Amino acid sequence: MKKQAVAAGFVLLSLMLPTKASAASFTKFYVFGDSLSDTGNVFATTGGLVAPTTAIPQDPPYFQGRFSNDQVWVDYLGDQLGLQPSPYISLNTTIPNQGINFAVGGASSGQGNAVVPNAPLPGILEQVGLLTQPILQANQKLDPNALYAVWGGANDYVFGQATNAAQTVQNLSDAVGLLAASGAKNILVFNLPDLGKIPFAFATGLSSNLTSLTNDHNTRLAEKLSKFSNNSNLNLISVDVFSLFNQVQANPGTFGFKDVANPCVVGNLQTITSVCSQPNNYLFFDSVHPTTDVHKLVADTTLAAIEAKSAPEPAINLGIFALGAFGALRALKRQQKRAAVMTEG
Template structure:
């Protein structure tokens, strides 16, 4: 029970930390992924027909801005959509390559168009362009990578090896071309999403594959983290979604679009917008989680904030209460129990 409380507290307390990141930390923002990070690429490529807007928000797969919008605003960076580069001479703040429906590999799992690159191909194309111009990746830029869900929903729900290999290869490709700061996301429990129960999908299989994928991704991230010159930052959306109710989302089982009688787009307590994608309110929390992760990695030495973060909200509350009690006793000139000076977390 203590272990579960600490794990839950880690997610909750991370949003209580300062999340305003300095724009000076990164000079550009490069985004690779699928519909969870696409701010309009597939919308442009399909003649602004997919996703239908409204009810979707300005070509995004949600009812409002998505995490990269909120995240970019906090960093002071707005990456240019790669589909608009021909009409935008200079992408000074980075590029968003993410495409709705992208598989983890080379193609698109939703839209049958061979010209729509999957996550790995997005990264490889970027790396190829750098190589062709005898360039390396900007070491002061931030690179974000989030993908894999479409493989399980639309390709093969039982094959976790392929998306693990694809995302791992994408990460290693970014490192090889010189990327130093990489933000990588795992997957929420796909078996718990409303879409897991439709189109003959098996929620149990999707949950199992999600766990396998996340474990494989964690191994890759752990291996890359051994490189002292690499700043790889993980965002645990699996834990975040599992704690959605504690974060204030009152409907975590239905999609907002399926309950228009009580759904208020842009201002609601639903976890999921359309069966697959988070509502804009959840995207805001995801952005906060990413910023909190960056904040934590930016502190070179363990501090009281990082110590509390590691303990989690419940462990932290216990620490603070003991510290307050100890201070009160000291101020009263009483003898303090030695146990009050120590904190034990059960693993």
Template sequence: VLGDFCKRFKLKNTTGKRNMKKQAIAAGFVLFSFMLPTKASAASFDQLYVFGDSLSDTGNIYNASGGTYPLSPPYFQGRFSDGPIWVDYLGNQLGLKSTLFTTIPSTPIPTQGINFAFGGASSGLDNAILPNANLPGVLQQVLDFAGTLQANHQTADPNALYTLWGGADDLLFVNPKDPTTPISNISEALNILAGVGAKNILVFNLPDLGKLPADQAYNLNPATLSESTSEFNSGLATTVSALSENPDLNIISVDTYSLFNQASALGLTNVTESCLSNLDICNPGNNTFLIWDGLHPTTAAHKLIADAALAAIDAKSVPEPSINLGILALGAFGAIAVLKRQQKNKTLVSAGRVVDAKLSHTIVEN
């Protein structure tokens, strides 16, 4: 074994007990480093399930409307943006792609994951913009998913990544003064996901809705929206904190509120106007605008959101099982034992040399 380690790590393999012990200690510390607990790779997710509204919709409302909403162009391939959205970017980074809900049968749950998000979805059961169109809100999307699992005697894939982002349409189009309803709906949706077996859940809070360029166009009160946004984010944080106490759950938070507030420092220099209303300086894929159409982020902003999500995933990666810590401890004790034995042998050798020296001195005198 020592010879193999010496060859692998180019250690000089010499004869002699002392050198062999040095080699053993060196090899021991190499083993020690390999026993350190490693983080679970984000690439280990095998599916991607998406629940949300227009911020996460990659074509469901577009397909449901027969390709008329949102109009492409200027919108990008059924997305509410001028290019790919964060779901596209993150999916590419993780090597995962979700099938649109509107293009699959309801059962069974496909193995590649599903994007359930619909533009205009409320946080609850229906659509905030088209309430009678039989389009699912965020909570209804989760209920549909859970019901399909139950009907097929399935549980949620514990190795999949589940993302949930909603609540904005409630405040923008239903009641700007009522953050408690979306808090309740999103909290219920999260608990249902956890209850059916989801382990890795990516949760987004809301950017400051009071700073959107479209507030004036929709006669919305920016101060009211900003206050409601803060209350919603605080309530969501409480729910996430409670769920995070469950050791079987990996709840990953993405702080889009702070991200949007720092957009100027991240290169999106125009944070007050919509790109679409400035066509003389706005081109598809323009990387200086934060907002595309007054409500939705540009593709450049979506790229920042995806990067923030991936960073949050990496930050919350879970160490390998604790058995590695036991092996690590054994390795550490073994290395310490070798060092102690070596030091003890050095002491004995030193003492022997002193005796030999005294004896030699006595013989010379005699």
């Protein structure tokens, strides 16, 4: 039965998975967000390039400035697009030719940082301003053939004591609007996974409250984004990570996970007490952040959403239908690895 499921997944995958060539039409890749998208900005700011074991996040167990055990969705999607945006904090006078990643761990949706408040780290709306302000002042436009990604809001609710989603969603909508007004055409916008189901929520007794805030956030965000539908020059691509995480948590084995409730890393970003031996068996690497295999699924879902939006005919729920195929592929790869280890032994 498992083999049949994997085989069916491969058939679906072969029909749905975009090729690198068809998805590589973007000229650059720009990212605005928080720790789910950060590829080294907080790490560099907190001294990680000199002392990685005392930086945020610590390396090891975190991977080279990512808030995960390996690469994050930006890396994986970048591989598919042939574009790897450079962390903005490490830029010098050289202008990166593949894009910039402005995302910083702890970023609030608007201004400031909810986790590292004393560092000069921009919130998501501020991050967008770092790119658009010089462009607008020079009376120029953003590259219309580049891809722009906006994902955030969780820090407002988990660490920032936001009691409703109105201002958070307004900040994200303003970020999208500023990009569009500055000439951006292809904009990815992500909703939030159920924050009430992260280990932090269960440990602090905030599960019910964070679930309500998540639902409010996603509903308001969808309503705000719908207002951009009249702009025929804008290719706004919604990525439904809420449904993705729900599917993984409801059917962990299908996606190759064994534990979708507990974190691999016990402790916090500065005081780690233990780390599990098999991180990729877990959905969560720590009490807030997912493992790298989850980031692969996010990248796959994003790529499917891009292809669905560019298809000549509507492809309803393509990203969600594709998840079963992606999960089957991940599971098969794990089975192959285990079989190889047993054979070598």
